[in-house]
Amino acid sequence: MTETSEARERIAAGSLHSPPLWWVLVRHEWRLTIRDYFNAAGRRRKTTATVRSKPIGSKRVVIGLVVVQLLLHGFAAAVTWWFPRQWHDTGVTRMTAVAVFAFVSTFMLSSAMSRVVAAFHERRDLDLLLSAPVSPMLLLTIRTGTVAIATLSTFAFFVYPFIDVGVILGRWWMARLYVLLPLIALVMTGIALSLTDLVVRLVGLRRARVGLQVFSALIGASIYLVTQAARFLPPRVSQDMQQWFASITRVDDAPWLVEFIARVARGDVAAWAALIVVGIGLFVVTVRQACRRFVNVAQTPEADSRVVRASHAIVSARIAAGFGRSLFTTLLIKEWRLILRAPQLLSQVLLQILYLMPLLFVAFSNGNAGRAWGPGALSAGIVAASATLATALAWLAISGEDAPDLLAGSPSRAATIVGPKIVAATLPPVVLVFVASIGVATRSIGNAAIVLVFGILACASAAILAAASPTPGKRSDFQRRHRGRIGSGLIEAFQFIVWAAAAGTAVAGLWIVAIVLTILALVMPALRLPRVFGLIRDDD
C-alpha cells in the first residue's frame, strides 16, 4: 500500500465518527507523551552525515514491554517470598516505610517537574489548543492528569509486578500500594505544578524553564548522594545520621509526618481517608490555581529580559577585540561557550561531576571511608566517571553540532574542525582526573600516576569513539541520545567498565589482568581509529 492511499484510508476512517472532546484531548496528550518518550531517536536532524532513522515500531514496543513485565514478575516471584505476611509496626518497618516514602515522593516530584516543564513549556502547542473552542480548564486538567499518570507509570511499571506477586502469595498488605502510589503521584504532580507556577512568577518563563530542569536533575543527583553518604562522610557523622533517623522513626513519640506514614503503612482507615482527601484535594486545587496562571502565561507574549541593545561603540570595541584568533582557538572557545550558555545542558553534564564527588571525597579523605572503599575501587570510580564526562561532552561537541552544514561547507580542513572539538570534550575531564589524582597522591604517588594515565586514556578513547561514530541529534535531546541506539550506549558502558576495571586492577597490583583489560579497552578505539582518520581526512 502506498503512503498516499494509506493516508486516504486513515482520513476516511477518521471522518466516520466524531469522538467526544475529552477523548480527543486525552488521545492527543497520550500520543504526544508516548511519542516524546519512544520516538526521540526518530527526530534526528537531517544533515549531510545522517539518514533519518525510523521511529521505534509500536508493535516492537508493546512486545518489549510485555517481555520485561514477564521477567519482572518472574523476578518478583523469587524475591517476594522473603516479604513478611503481615505488616508489623516496628522501628525497622517504620524506617523502611519512611525511607521508601521519601525515595518515591522525591523521585516522583522530580519526574513530575520535568514532565510539567515539557508538557506546559516545551511542547509549544498551548497557543494552538487554547485558541480552540475548548474549555481551558478541561484541556489543562487532562494535560495535568496525563503528567500524573506518566509520573506514576515508571514506578508502576517496576513496582506493580512485585505487588501482583505479593498479593497472589498472600501478602495482602501490599495491595494498599496499588492505591498509595497513584495518590503520591497525584500529590507530587500538584506540588510540581505549584512549584513550577511559583518559579514562573518569580523569575519569568524562560529562566523558570531552565531552573526547573536543573532543579529536577539535582533532586535525582541528591538521592544518589544521600545513598552514598555513608561511603564518603566521616564515620562519626554517618553514625550520628543513622541514630537521628532511628530516633525519628521510633514507635513511640515520632514526629507527626512519620506517625502518619506509619499509620498509612499499617492500613489505618482514618489515615487513608485523610490521604485520599488531601491527595485529590491538593491536586484539584493546585490544578485550578496553576491552570489559570498557565492560561495567562500562554496567552501573554514572553518577555525577554536579556534583550540588551548595544551601543555602536561597545560593539565596535568588541569587534576590534575579536576576529584575530586561530581557527583552533575560535572553535575551542565556541564549544565551551555553547556548553556554558545552556544551563540545562550544563546541569546534566555537571551531574556527572556530582556523581564523581563522593569519590573525590574519598580520594582526599584519610579516614576510614577511604580505607573502606579501597584504592582500587576509588581509582576505578574516578576513571569511569571522567570517561563518562568525556563522552557526554564529546557528544555535545561532535554529534550535537548546531550547524553541521556550516562547518561542512567551509574550506577548512576537516581535521582542523574535529580536532578542537575532541580537545574541548577531553580537557575538562582530564583536568578533573588531574585534580583527583592529586588527592590520591597524598596516599600513593604510584596510584595517582595510574589514575592519571588510565583517566587520560579513558577520556581519549571515549572522545575517539564519539568522533568515529557520531550520532547527530539536537542538543536538547542530550539525555535521550541513546534512545533507539542501544548499541552505542552499550559500547560506551563497556568502555567505562573495562577502563575502570583496568585502573582498579592496576592499583591493586594485578598487573597481568590490568594489561589484558587495557588491551581489551584499546581494541574498540583502535578499530574505530581509521574511521576517525577517515572523518578527519582532508578532502584534497
Next chain:
Amino acid sequence: MSAALRVSQLVKHFAGADRSAVDRLSFTVAEGEFYALLGPNGAGKTTTLRMIAGLLAPDLGRIEVEGIDLRQSPRDAKRVVAYVPDEPMLYDKLTPIEYLELIAALWQIEPRIARDEATRLLDLLGLMPHALQRCETFSRGMRQKLVLAGALIRAPRLLILDEPLTGLDAEAARLAKDLLNVHVESGGSVILTTHILDVAERMAERIGLIRAGRLIAEGTLTELRAAASAGQDATLEEVFLDLVATPLAADGADAPVVR
C-alpha cells in the same frame, strides 16, 4: 563570458526513493549573472544547491565552480562559494559577533578585513543594536539577515541562496535584494531558489525550471514565454504554471528545453 558555475549531467538518488531527486541535470551560470532555479515542491532544487555547496556528493555528474572541479578540489571550490540554506545555520547561544568571528576563522579571512566587513554588514542589515544578544532571541527575519551577513563576509564569488527572503519583512527583503544586486554588479554570481516568483521575474537574468530533478526549461523570461507559447505580457507565474503542467517524457528523455 566564463562560467561561474557549470553543472553537467548531475544525478542524485536517495536510498528508498522511487525516483532520482536530481536526474541528469545540466546548466551553467555565467560570471556576474543572477540565475534563478525554480520548481515546484520536491523538484530537487535544494538537493541541487546542496550538491553545489559541497554538502552532498552527487552520484554522477560534474560540478565546476569558477573553473574548479568540486570533486577534485572541494576546499578550493568552497573557498569561493557561500551557501545560505532555507533553515538558517545559526548557533542559538552565540551572539552575531561571535558567529561572524567563527565564520571568519573557518574561511580564514584576514582579521582586519573581517572586522571592517563585520561592522559594515551589521550596520547595513540593522543588526548592530543586537550584536551582543544571543541569536536565540532573534526573530526569523533577524536570523535570516545574520546568515546573509555570514555569507557576505566571506566575499564569495558565487552566492547560493535557498529561499533567502523567507521571513524577511518588506524593508529587510528590499535590503537583501539590494545587497544581491550589488554583489552581481561587482562581478559576483548568484544562484537562488524562491517560491516568490516576482523576485525571480524582476531580478534574475536567466531562469531554470526543474521538475522531478530534471531541467524542463531554461532561458530569459522572454525565451520562457516563447517556450510556453504564452503572450508577451504573460507573467512568470503564468509561464511557470504552464511549463510545470507539461507532462514529462515517460522514457526519461529530456523534455523540450529552451537554451
